[in-house]
Every structure is written in structure tokens, then in C-alpha cells.
Amino acid sequence: MRKLNVAILGATGAVGQRFIQLLEDHPWFQVAELIGSSRSAGKTYGDAARWVLDGNPPAGITDRVVGALDEPLESPLVFSALPKEAARLRELELAEAGHVVCTNASANRMLDDVPLLLPEVNAEHVDLIAVQRARRGWSGGALVANSNCTVMPVVMSLKPLRKYGIRRLHLVSEQAVSGAGYPGVSSMDMIDNIIPYVPGDEDKMESESLKMLGSFAGDSIVSLASTVSATCTRVPVLDGHLVNISVDLAEQPSLSAIIDDWQTYQAASPVPDLPSAPDYPLQYLQQIDRPQPRRDRQAGAGMMTSIGRLRECPVLGYKFAALSHNTVRGAAGCSILNAELMAVKGYIDGFQMTVGEAAFA
Numbered sequence: 250m251r252k253l254n255v256a257i258l259g260a261t262g263a264v265g266q267r268f269i270q271l272l273e274d275h276p277w278f279q280v281a282e283l284i285g286s287s288r289s290a291g292k293t294y295g296d297a298a299r300w301v302l303d304g305n306p307p308a309g310i311t312d313r314v315v316g317a318l319d320e321p322l323e324s325p326l327v328f329s330a331l332p333k334e335a336a337r338l339r340e341l342e343l344a345e346a347g348h349v350v351c352t353n354a355s356a357n358r359m360l361d362d363v364p365l366l367l368p369e370v371n372a373e374h375v376d377l378i379a380v381q382r383a384r385r386g387w388s389g390g391a392l393v394a395n396s397n398c399t400v401m402p403v404v405m406s407l408k409p410l411r412k413y414g415i416r417r418l419h420l421v422s423e424q425a426v427s428g429a430g431y432p433g434v435s436s437m438d439m440i441d442n443i444i445p446y447v448p449g450d451e452d453k454m455e456s457e458s459l460k461m462l463g464s465f466a467g468d469s470i471v472s473l474a475s476t477v478s479a480t481c482t483r484v485p486v487l488d489g490h491l492v493n494i495s496v497d498l499a500e501q502p503s504l505s506a507i508i509d510d511w512q513t514y515q516a517a518s519p520v521p522d523l524p525s526a527p528d529y530p531l532q533y534l535q536q537i538d539r540p541q542p543r544r545d546r547q548a549g550a551g552m553m554t555s556i557g558r559l560r561e562c563p564v565l566g567y568k569f570a571a572l573s574h575n576t577v578r579g580a581a582g583c584s585i586l587n588a589e590l591m592a593v594k595g596y597i598d599g600f601q602m603t604v605g606e607a608a609f610a
């Protein structure tokens with residue numbers, strides 16, 4: 250039995266660390282290469298990285314030497330947690346060189362031939378890879394993105410409501426500090442404060458959500474035809490992005506029908522059986538003051554989205570709150586789930602997996 254070697258780009262940052270943590274004991278993938286900036290390259294991981302997660306790095310990680318971004322990689326599968334400027338060209342180069350790249354960076358997310366994949370929402374978008382490979386002449390390589398971390402609770406909670414016709418959306422986020430990476434926002438700005446501006450995120454909320462909820466038309470993604478208005482704020486919470494969502498639906502389902510849609514929602518096979526998939530991706534919390542970041546971000550090992558406070562909205566019809574863990578479901582956990590789906594769908598050459606398999610034979 251062998252596992253597939255993976256490289257992590259931006260391995261020393263907040264998302265890179267979450268990749269390392271989530272890949273410890275992963276049944277199919279193992280961390281083989283850790284890549285940082287020129288600040289870290291050549292140092293041991295222990296010297297280069299300030300570990301910001303609970304506990305310590307998994308055994309064997311701290312003594313590894315961090316590689317440089319411009320060096321060739323050995324690993325067939327690459328998880329990218331690079332800032333967008335560093336990601337833009339390098340991710341495309343690596344895909345062209347035959348690597349399957351799963352990225353968290355925003356640089357290439359909205360390219361026409363790059364799937365913005367969230368398996369419980371749009372697993373069928375994975376087949377855009379065939380179009381990407383044909384169009385770019387890539388053999389074996391691919392580039393697949395996951396969305397901005399604040400978009401995640403929005404599209405997760407709206408997917409079961411799409412059948413009612415989503416006409417308009419009004420979104421107000423309360424985003425955790427880890428969403429800005431490390432060291433992120435200064436404590437002098439963040440303690441005893443709320444910052445009503447998160448650079449770039451409002452545009453991403455308004456565009457990425459529609460691409461993700463869009464349909465795959467065989468050679469392109471047709472974005473959902475809805476209107477979105479987003480306001481993004483940063484709040485003094487460590488992990489977990491909460492979004493207050495108001496939605497105008499073409500149909501008028503009862504509140505109890507919507508809650509039932511959320512509680513019973515599951516993606517089609519094979520998604521629920523992928524190693525990192527939670528049993529159910531959504532939970533509806535009946536308590537009037539939930540979801541809350543501190544209490545609910547770890548639901549389903551950080552992979553569930555928690556929803557609450559569904560009520561009538563005198564402006565748009567319905568309103569509710571949705572919460573996801575930003576570095577697990579909103580970043581590293583989603584990328585790993587995307588790679589698992591690609592392995593099952595045969596998009597990682599030489600590594601065709603079947604759900605339920607312990608490791609590649």
C-alpha cells in the first residue's frame with residue numbers, strides 16, 4: 250500500500266499549517282514537500298514557521314527543510330496556500346508541468362476553465378478539467394480552486410435552496426482574524442473593535458458565489474443569474490466566519506420546508522463517502538442565538554456548515570445566519586476534499602481511488 254506524495258506551497262502560513270495538520274494520518278495522501286518564500290527556503294520547518302494552531306506540528310515535520318517556490322517539485326499533487334501574487338503564474342506553470350494543483354489563492358479562481366470546486370455544491374464542475382486540459386494542451390496537470398473562505402458558508406447553505414430560484418442576495422459577514430493569515434491584522438486594530446472592511450472580499454462574495462452555484466454546460470460554467478450585494482467585516486474571533494444572509498426566492502417555501510431541506514441535504518455519491526467529507530454537510534441549530542463561532546466551528550471536524558436563525562425578512566423574504574470554519578472547510582479541508590474527488594474521478598494520473606479504499610494498492 251502506498252500513499253500519494255503531496256507538496257504544500259505556503260506551508261509556513263496559516264492555511265499551510267492547516268494542511269499539515271489535516272494531512273497527518275490522511276488515508277490517501279502524505280506530505281512530502283514543504284515550500285515557503287525566500288525568507289524560509291533552506292531553513293528547517295521548525296525554524297521557519299511560527300506554529301499558530303493548537304498543539305505542535307505533527308512528528309517529523311519540524312526537521313524537514315523548506316524548499317523554494319521556483320524549484321521543480323517531485324509530488325504529483327500540490328496544495329497551494331500562496332498569496333495571490335505568488336500564486337498567479339507559478340500555479341499555472343506547475344499544472345503545465347504535469348502537477349495536479351489544488352489552490353486556495355484567489356489569483357486564478359475566476360478563469361473560465363478553472364473549476365471553483367466545492368464537492369457538496371458542484372461536484373460536476375470537476376469535469377471542467379477535461380476542457381482545461383484540452384484547451385491548454387496539458388497532459389496530467391490540472392488547476393482546481395476552492396473559493397474565498399467567506400463564500401463557503403453562503404454557497405453551502407444556499408445549495409439546497411437553489412431549486413426555489415435564488416433571485417437576490419444580501420450578505421453581511423463577520424470574519425475571523427485567521428482569515429487574514431499570520432500575523433494578519435494588528436492586535437492594536439483588532440482588540441475591542443470591529444473593522445467594517447476586508448480588502449477584496451466583497452467582490453469575491455459577489456462573483457465566486459454565482460460561479461459556484463452555476464451549472465456546468467459541458468465546456469464552461471454558466472454562473473447563477475442572481476444579484477448579490479455583500480458587506481464584509483472583520484471581528485475579534487480567532488476562527489470561523491459567520492455570514493448573515495437575506496435571500497429573495499422565486500418560490501415561497503415554508504420555513505419548516507427550508508429547515509428540512511438543510512437537515513436532510515447530502516450530495517450525490519461518491520461525495521459523502523470521501524475520506525474528508527462529513528456525514529452531513531449542514532446542520533440547522535434550533536437555539537435562537539446560534540450558530541456561534543466558538544461553539545459551532547468544529548462541527549463535523551470543522552467541515553460542517555452550521556445554520557440558524559431562519560426567519561421571515563420584510564425586505565427580501567427570508568433571512569438566516571450561516572457559519573463555517575475558515576481554514577478547515579473554507580480552505581485546507583476543502584482543497585483536500587477536492588483532491589479526494591479528483592482521485593475518485595480519475596483526474597490524478599496513476600492514482601485512481603475508490604471510496605472506502607484505505608490506500609492506493
Ligand SMILES: NC(=O)c1ccc[n+]([C@@H]2O[C@H](COP(=O)([O-])OP(=O)(O)OC[C@H]3O[C@@H](n4cnc5c(N)ncnc54)[C@H](OP(=O)(O)O)[C@@H]3O)[C@@H](O)[C@H]2O)c1
Pocket residue numbers: 258259260261262263264265284285286287288289290297318329330331332333335353354355396397398427428429430431432575576579580
Ligand atoms: N486564512 C484563511 O482563512 C484563508 C481561507 C481561504 C483562502 N485563503 C488564501 O490562502 C492563501 C494563504 O493564506 P494564509 O492565510 O495562509 O496566508 P499567510 O499566513 O500570510 O501565509 C502565506 C504563506 O505564503 C508564503 N509566501 C508568501 N510570499 C511568498 C512568495 N513570494 N513566494 C513563496 N511563498 C510565499 C509564506 O511563506 P513564508 O512564511 O516563508 O514567508 C506563507 O507560507 C492566500 O491566498 C489566502 O487568500 C486563506
